Amino acid sequence: MKKCAILSVYFHQTPVGGSFIFHHPALEFFMKRMEFYNGQYCHIYNRGVDKRIIFDDKNDYQRFLKGMAVFNQINRKATCTLTRNNGYNKNTCRTKLVNIRCYCLMPNHFHILLQQNSDNGISHFFQRLGNGYTKYFNLKHKRTGRLFEGPYKIKQVTNERQLIYLTKYIHCNPLKLINKPHTNWDQINQFLRDYPWSSYADFLNSSGANNIVDPKWLDEEFMDQKSYQEFMK
Structure with a gap:
């Protein structure tokens, strides 16, 4: 890049x-x-x-x-x-x-x-x-x-490196809406996936393409959605 x-x-x-x-x-x-x-x-x-x-x-x-x-x-x-x-x-x-x-x-x-x-x-x-x-x-x-x-x-x-990290910062923003922060990663990850107003679900292919983002630009950095979820921890 x-x-x-x-x-x-x-x-x-x-x-x-x-x-x-x-x-x-x-x-x-x-x-x-x-x-x-x-x-x-x-x-x-x-x-x-x-x-x-x-x-x-x-x-x-x-x-x-x-x-x-x-x-x-x-x-x-x-x-x-x-x-x-x-x-x-x-x-x-x-x-x-x-x-x-x-x-x-x-x-x-x-x-x-x-x-x-x-x-x-x-x-x-x-x-x-x-x-x-x-x-x-x-x-x-x-x-x-x-x-x-x-x-x-x-x-x-x-x-x-800073560019990639910024995707994490942006996708983690919805955690500010939780009154009592979760300590369990599975719960955190599920909350972020379910948040409908970010592109995180598109990065994980858990929702249909919305023609706004194309997460394939990160393919060289992350081989699959599991790798990106590990990065998000």
Whole structure:
């Protein structure tokens, strides 16, 4: 694997005509100074303003995941409105802006590990995803104002070991929801597998491919799902 950089980026929002449109001063500034290259890995996360809940129910989680799939297309319009009839098709071939490697959605924040696949893919993807979800959430919950907080934060990881470890960090996030931590690994592993809003189950092939992640990128590091579960301990 060639040299990679994993960046942790927060995004700001600015109101435009009653709707909040995502701007990425951090990302745009960083791109001008360093320039993202295709193939580069990034860890992107954000949480609700004032640490507020951003996923109130399963429909909110599903809407965000749907956006991760549908808006990850080079020719997809950023202003497209998602409906039940224009969801993604698992068999649809398209050129992606980014390759999403793993993710986890939590009640008040999210983590996404991705790899840029096309020029400016990272900024275009998050502009679409952020715009779409904020408009959906504010309309559904009859609210106005910012949904996500800032400012951004950037960290770099320049080796494969750190990249692989980051998948563990992201997939273990749901353990924060347990009031009394489990000490038995089998119980922990089962809890993580059953958590529906992360890509861990996809890594273990215990659920159908959702067309968001393709865990085969780790095949060179882990021969099978058992090896990855051992790594997660």
